[in-house]
Amino acid sequence: MVDIVIPAFNAHNTINRCLASIASQTIISDINVIIVNDCSDKDYSESIHTFENLMNVKEIKLEKNSGPGTARRIGMQNCNSEYIMFIDADDTFGSAYSVSELLNAIINTDADCINSTFYEELETGEHYKHDNDMVWVFGKIYKRSFLDGYHIEFNDTRANEDNGFNTLVCLLSDNVKTLEGPVTYNWHWNSNSITRNNDYAFNGMEGFINNQIWAYEQAKKYPTVFKKRYNIIQERFVKVFIQLYVYYLEFAVNNKNLSKYLYWCKKYYDSVFCYFESEITAEYFNECYISVISNNDNIMKTVVPVITIYQFISALKDYDVDGYAEDNEYSEINI
Numbered sequence: 492m493v494d495i496v497i498p499a500f501n502a503h504n505t506i507n508r509c510l511a512s513i514a515s516q517t518i519i520s521d522i523n524v525i526i527v528n529d530c531s532d533k534d535y536s537e538s539i540h541t542f543e544n545l546m547n548v549k550e551i552k553l554e555k556n557s558g559p560g561t562a563r564r565i566g567m568q569n570c571n572s573e574y575i576m577f578i579d580a581d582d583t584f585g586s587a588y589s590v591s592e593l594l595n596a597i598i599n600t601d602a603d604c605i606n607s608t609f610y611e612e613l614e615t616g617e618h619y620k621h622d623n624d625m626v627w628v629f630g631k632i633y634k635r636s637f638l639d640g641y642h643i644e645f646n647d648t649r650a651n652e653d654n655g656f657n658t659l660v661c662l663l664s665d666n667v668k669t670l671e672g673p674v675t676y677n678w679h680w681n682s683n684s685i686t687r688n689n690d691y692a693f694n695g696m697e698g699f700i701n702n703q704i705w706a707y708e709q710a711k712k713y714p715t716v717f718k719k720r721y722n723i724i725q726e727r728f729v730k731v732f733i734q735l736y737v738y739y740l741e742f743a744v745n746n747k748n749l750s751k752y753l754y755w756c757k758k759y760y761d762s763v764f765c766y767f768e769s770e771i772t773a774e775y776f777n778e779c780y781i782s783v784i785s786n787n788d789n790i791m792k793t794v795v796p797v798i799t800i801y802q803f804i805s806a807l808k809d810y811d812v813d814g815y816a817e818d819n820e821y822s823e824i825n826i
Contacts (some may be wrong), residue, residue, distance in 0.1 A: 492521050492522070492523060492572035492573060492574070492588060493518075493521060493522050493523070493572055493573075493574045493576060493594055493632070494522075494523045494524075494525060494566075494570035494571075494572040494574070494575045494576070494635075495513060495523070495575075495576045495577070495578060495590075496525050496526065496562075496563055496566030496567060496570070496576070496577050496578075497525065497526045497527065497557040497566075497577075497578055497579070497580050498525065498527050498562030498563050498566070498577075498579065498580065498631070499526050499527065499528055499529060499531060499535060499580040500528075500529040500530070500531055500556060500559075500564070500580075501532055501564075502531070502580035502581060503531070503533070503535070503537075503538070504776055505580055505581035505679075505681070506535060506538050506580045506581075507538055507541065507725070508581075508801075509578060509580050509581065509582060509583055510524070510538060510541070510542045510548070511542075511583075512583035512584040513546065513578070513584065513590075514542055514545045515584075515587045516544050516587055516588075516589065516590045516591065516592060517547070517587050517588055517590075517591050518588050519545065519546050522546060522547065522590060523525070523547045523548075523549075523570060523572055524546060524547060524548040524549070525548075525549060525550075525551060525566045525569060525570050526538075526539070526548065526549070526550045526551070526580075527550075527551050527553065527560070527562040527563070527565050527566045528550055528551065528552045528553060528559070528622040529553050529556050529557060529561075529562045530552075530553050530554065530555050530556040530557070534550060534552065535550050536550070543613065546751045547643070548730060550565065550789075551569055553564060553565065554763070556821070557647065558647065558649035559579070559649075559652065560644075560645035560646055560647060560648055560649065560652030560656075561645065561647050563577055563628075563645045563652075564644045564645040564646075567638075567644060567645075568613060570646075571635070571637055572635065572692070573636070574594060574597060574632050574633065574634060574635060574636070575632070575633050575635050575638070576590070576593070576632050577628040577629075577631075577705045578629075578676070579629075579678075581679055581681045582629070582676065582677055582678055582679050583676075583677045583679065583682055584675060584677070585610070585630075585673065585674040585675045585676055585677055586673070586674075588673070589630075589673070589675035589676065590632075590675075590695065592607075592670060592673050592675060593605050593607060593630075593631070593632040593670060593675055593774075593797070594632060595631050596632075596668070597634060600665065600668050601666070602666050602668040603633070603634050603637040603664040603667060604631060604632070604633050604634070604665045604666075604667045604668075605631060605632050605663065605667075605668055605669070605670050605789070606623060606625060606630070606631050606639070606667060606668070606669045606670070606672065607630040607631065607669065607673065607674075607675045608620060608622050608625070608670075608671040608674045608675065608676050608687060609621050609627075609629045609630035609674060609675060609676035609677070609678055610674055610675060610676070610678065611678040612677065612678060612679050612680040612681060614680055614682070617678075619797070620674075621678075623669055624659055625657045625658075625660075625667070626653060626654050626657065627653045627654075627657075627678070628653045628656065628657065628722055629676045629678055630674075630675045630676035633660070636751070637660075637664060638660075639687075641659075641663050641713060643659050643663070643709075645655065645703070646654075646705055646735065648698045648701055648702055648705075649698065650694070650695040650697065650698025650699070651695055651698035651699040651701075651702045652698070652702060652743070654698075654699055654702050654703070655701075655702025655703070655705050655706050656759065658702065658703060658706040658710050658727070659705075659710060661725065661727070662706060662707075662710040662714055662720065662723075662788065663710060663713060663720075664726055665720065672753070688698065695785070696738065696752065696755060697755050700756065700758060700759045701758075703728070703731050703759060704758065704759060704762045704763055707724075707728060707762070707763045708725065708762075710724060720804065725767050725770070725771070726779065726823065728763050728764065728767060729764070729771060729776065729779050730779050730782065730783050731759070731763075732759065732760070732763075732764040733779055733780050733783040733784075733800065734783055735756050735759060736800050736803045736817070737783065737787045737790055738752075738790075739752060739753075739794055739803060740790070740791075740792055740794040740797065741758070741790050741793070741797075742800050743794070744793065744794050744795075753807065753810055754810070754812065756805050756807055757810045757812055759773045760807040760808070761807070762806075767803075776804075780800060780813045
């Protein structure tokens with residue numbers, strides 16, 4: 492059996508489309524659906540009534556709005572099938588075979604997680620193809636015994652909680668595999684969603700950084716695995732730090748609040764990167780740097796580096812956390 496968890500907040504205009512894409516699955520008799528009502532204005536009883544004769548579906552109601560991460564965690568705690576998937580209430584599966592293709596892949600390979608291709612619908616109506624994307628939970632299936640064995644759940648952050656969850660999966664597992672070929676998930680455009688609103692590319696960075704710190708702290712709770720996979724873990728978090736530098740260059744061009752961003756980066760430096768910094772050689776760091784820069788060609792073509800990566804490190808070392816204020820300007824930062 493497969494559990495499919497749907498976090499839903501005032502999603503009444505889109506959830507029937509989502510449920511229809513589940514009801515059309517070729518293995519619908521092997522699927523349990525859990526709608527987690529994240530304190531919406533009304534319940535989803537009408538939608539459940541529409542589909543309850545076609546599939547196993549139930550609703551769990553939260554007393555206060557807590558965000559998709561908490562909703563997914565509550566959903567996980569209220570189901571127990573051998574495998575679990577997640578879909579947002581405004582999205583759909585790619586085809587009637589999506590769940591069966593993912594399920595067959597994880598059974599045949601005995602993987603802890605199967606990752607697959609998904610499409611992201613842009614505001615223009617164009618579609619961006621995500622391959623080998625372990626940021627979002629879209630288009631993935633997880634082995635429940637692996638998640639439970641390492642107590643992997645979503646935390647309470649409201650941005651980039653997918654990233655924290657999947658980062659921890661990749662840190663603790665050497666058995667994450669990719670299903671090549673089919674597009675299993677459609678991430679539809681929704682102007683009202685968290686990730687499409689309120690300058691998410693910038694404001695979501697706090698959630699991204701907090702989730703990276705969280706994943707690092709959680710992974711350390713399993714010292715045997717942490718030691719065994721240390722080189723992979725080290726590379727991951729060194730490259731995340733360099734990625735933060737790339738975002739700094741991008742935000743500098745776009746006149747974002749760099750003081751606020753440096754404050755978030757300082758947290759990452761003190762909580763994670765500083766523990767690897769003394770161990771890595773200049774050659775190793777340069778290799779990671781080249782790799783990250785190459786993967787961010789689209790950003791690097793649009794920016795003029797205002798500081799070097801080493802000046803960025805120096806700025807974080809000297810950054811006065813106690814003197815930080817929300818309205819600080821870039822000019823107040825001593826690079």
